[in-house]
Amino acid sequence: MEIKKAAMAGTLESSDAQVTVEPGENGIDLSIESSVIHQFGRQIRATVLETLNRLQVTDAKVTVVDKGALDCTLKARVECAVYRSNGITENLPWGGVIK
Amino acid sequence: MSHPNKKRLRRSMMFLNCQKPGLIKDPYIYKPDSIMLDLEDAVAENQKDAARYSLYHALQEIDYRGVERVVRINGLDTPHWREDIRVCVAGGADTIRIAKTESARDVHIVEEHVLAAEREFGRPEGSTLLMAALESCRGVLHALEVCESSDRLIGIALSGGDYTKDLQTVITGTGVELQGARQQMIIAARAAGVQCWDTVFTNLDAMDVFEEEVKMIKMMGFDGKSLVNPRQIDIVHKIFTPSQKEIIFAEKVVREIDEKKSLGIGVFTVDGKMIDIAFYDGAKRTIDLAKASGVYEGDL
Numbered sequence: 001m002e003i004k005k006a007a008m009a010g011t012l013e014s015s016d017a018q019v020t021v022e023p024g025e026n027g028i029d030l031s032i033e034s035s036v037i038h039q040f041g042r043q044i045r046a047t048v049l050e051t052l053n054r055l056q057v058t059d060a061k062v063t064v065v066d067k068g069a070l071d072c073t074l075k076a077r078v079e080c081a082v083y084r085s086n087g088i089t090e091n092l093p094w095g096g097v098i099k
Numbered sequence: 100m101s102h103p104n105k106k107r108l109r110r111s112m113m114f115l116n117c118q119k120p121g122l123i124k125d126p127y128i129y130k131p132d133s134i135m136l137d138l139e140d141a142v143a144e145n146q147k148d149a150a151r152y153s154l155y156h157a158l159q160e161i162d163y164r165g166v167e168r169v170v171r172i173n174g175l176d177t178p179h180w181r182e183d184i185r186v187c188v189a190g191g192a193d194t195i196r197i198a199k200t201e202s203a204r205d206v207h208i209v210e211e212h213v214l215a216a217e218r219e220f221g222r223p224e225g226s227t228l229l230m231a232a233l234e235s236c237r238g239v240l241h242a243l244e245v246c247e248s249s250d251r252l253i254g255i256a257l258s259g260g261d262y263t264k265d266l267q268t269v270i271t272g273t274g275v276e277l278q279g280a281r282q283q284m285i286i287a288a289r290a291a292g293v294q295c296w297d298t299v300f301t302n303l304d305a306m307d308v309f310e311e312e313v314k315m316i317k318m319m320g321f322d323g324k325s326l327v328n329p330r331q332i333d334i335v336h337k338i339f340t341p342s343q344k345e346i347i348f349a350e351k352v353v354r355e356i357d358e359k360k361s362l363g364i365g366v367f368t369v370d371g372k373m374i375d376i377a378f379y380d381g382a383k384r385t386i387d388l389a390k391a392s393g394v395y396e397g398d399l
Binding site: 009010013014015016069070071072073075076077079080083084089090091092094095098099 | 119120121124147148149151152153155156157159160161181182185186189190220
């Protein structure tokens with residue numbers, strides 16, 4: 001999927017993550033801010049990249065501000081931001097590329 | 100054949116806002132009978148989409164340890180309910196709570212879309228149960244037709260806030276404004292053989308008033324209550340779970356009626372109370388409730 005415009009999902013509340021996607025070139029430019037970066041930074045990065053890969057997002061600038069989100073929340077926020085950037089809110093592929 | 104979970108124990112049904120990951124990640128620790136993951140009023144209009152992604156992954160990935168996962172979808176007068184149904188069924192929600200139900204037709208519309216979603220996502224047809232929230236005077240007046248509208252329907256729940264608005268009054272704390280709806284709904288539910296739940300109690304500083312209200316709705320015949328805070332769960336469970344004294348009396352009633360029947364005796368006394376066959380079903384129900392609540396140690 002192409003990132004057509006900047007879009008954001010999530011909040012800065014505890015157990016949440018705020019994910020911003022913006023149009024980009026030359027691959028994924030991912031920056032992560034987290035209070036648990038030393039402990040979980042690698043896992044957060046892996047989950048975000050895996051989700052983007054599943055959504056076939058190849059070029060984007062992605063910013064994650066993590067507040068202790070579970071993997072399932074991270075995935076939900078990345079997916080929401082990507083679909084928002086495409087203006088899609090209905091007939092989503094639940095169980096397909098969203099899984 | 101009726102769904103095996105249609106009549107499961109539902110004393111406590113706790114609302115959780117799907118917009119808040121911190122709320123939906125581990126509510127099973129409070130041991131409610133059901134959680135109601137909310138896509139409707141608790142979720143801001145511009146966050147309806149975000150709530151669905153969170154819901155989908157929560158349903159798929161969080162082990163709620165046997166707690167029933169109900170999802171409250173947006174009303175049929177909104178642009179959201181169709182996608183809400185798709186995500187509920189795809190995620191494998193146990194039950195869908197239909198907001199603002201006013202007629203059997205409302206249930207049929209949802210049922211039709213649930214069936215289509217079960218086919219789309221490869222879920223067994225008929226596996227998703229439904230419950231209906233009655234939130235208006237018209238809905239309450241149509242309680243019986245709603246209760247009899249679908250094999251999937253587990254029961255009806257009163258939604259007091261919207262209902263009192265429609266009635267042109269307010270929640271007073273005395274319950275007087277809800278008397279008619281409560282009475283009408285429980286009678287309709289029992290006539291149709293489905294369950295019935297009372298509305299939420301939102302004043303968390305008045306736990307004594309809450310407790311009195313729970314005792315009252317138990318006496319009226321309700322199966323349980325919608326809840327807004329984990330602190331309310333234990334109070335509801337304590338009141339809705341039969342005491343050891345009630346269980347022992349119910350056992351005596353069942354045993355005595357079985358025994359006296361074979362001796363040709365119709366009416367007799369147990370612990371000084373006159374008992375006849377009319378008490379049999381009630382005593383059986385007490386034992387079934389004790390079993391479902393995990394407090395029965397007898398052999399009936």
